[in-house]
Amino acid sequence: MRRSGSLILLSALILTGLIRCGTNTDRPVYSIFSLLSVAAPAIVDVAPVDISEGLFGTPGYRLRYGFDVKYYVTNQEPEFVGYNLYITTTSLSTEAILTGIGTDPYLPLGYEPTFYHSPSEANTSSSSLITKRVTALKAPPGEIPFQICEKYFFRLQAVLLTGVESAPGPQISSCAFYDSTLCPSDSSCN
Numbered sequence: 001m002r003r004s005g006s007l008i009l010l011s012a013l014i015l016t017g018l019i020r021c022g023t024n025t026d027r028p029v030y031s032i033f034s035l036l037s038v039a040a041p042a043i044v045d046v047a048p049v050d051i052s053e054g055l056f057g058t059p060g061y062r063l064r065y066g067f068d069v070k071y072y073v074t075n076q077e078p079e080f081v082g083y084n085l086y087i088t089t090t091s092l093s094t095e096a097i098l099t100g101i102g103t104d105p106y107l108p109l110g111y112e113p114t115f116y117h118s119p120s121e122a123n124t125s126s127s128s129l130i131t132k133r134v135t136a137l138k139a140p141p142g143e144i145p146f147q148i149c150e151k152y153f154f155r156l157q158a159v160l161l162t163g164v165e166s167a168p169g170p171q172i173s174s175c176a177f178y179d180s181t182l183c184p185s186d187s188s189c190n
Contacts, residue, residue, distance in 0.1 A: 038075070038166035041083055041156040044129065045070040046174040051135055065146050065176040066135040069154060072128060073121040079161040082113030087137055088153045089188075091171055105157075108139040113159040146176040149183035 047068045054060035069085065084105035092103070106114050115132055137152070138144035146152065153173045158166035175189035183189040 038077055038080075038158050038160060038164060040167040040169045041071060041074055041158050042169045043069060043071050043154055043156055043172045046152075046154050046172050048174055048176055048178055049133065050178065051133075063148060064135075065148060066133055067146070067152070067154070067174060067176070068131050068133055070129055070131050071156060072124045073117045073130065074124060075117075075158045075166070076119045076122045077158075077160060078119060080117070080119045081159055081161050082116040083156045084112055084159055084165065085114040085132075085134065086155050086157065086168075087134070089137075089150065091153050091173070106134060106139055110139075112163075149175065149177050149180070149187040149189050151175050151188040 045068075047070070049066050049068050051064045051066040053062040053064060071083070086103050087106050088103050105112060108114070115130075121128075136143045136145050151173050152175075153171045155171045156169045175183065177183055177189065180189040
């Protein structure tokens with residue numbers, strides 16, 4: 001009796017396994033994009049730019065600084081759609097960046113990516129250097145301007161059409177003033 005019960009249980013398990021064997025889910029267990037790495041972009045330079053409003057010495061004058069971010073398009077992945085720009089007031093560890101702690105991308109249009117590009121634009125010749133102006137730490141609505149004599153950290157990440165992002169590129173820092181030696185000694189620029 002005991003042997004026949006074990007035999008029935010074993011037969012039922014084999015039958016259950018055979019019924020499910022070969023079921024096609026029409027998609028792989030792991031996305032092909034999770035197996036491919038996306039090349040990390042790098043910023044060439046970040047330069048402060050005076051974007052003051054009004055005439056100096058008049059009541060309507062407002063001292064303001066922005067940054068020109070310079071980079072090359074280097075990604076050639078077929079689904080590459082552009083780069084997300086991340087701006088922080090402190091240098092982040094690689095672990096914090098990979099886990100998404102500390103910042104959201106700078107999105108002047110309200111959606112990703114920050115800078116649109118296609119794989120056909122990939123070129124590193126000196127004439128292909130791209131310069132994009134960033135006028136605030138956080139884009140409108142709810143704009144937060146850059147503070148004069150404060151240091152900011154910039155990095156790019158490539159974005160694919162599927163939403164997959166590359167590993168973070170290196171962080172580049174820059175001071176929000178044309179000459180950091182003129183900033184107070186207790187500012188983050190010094």
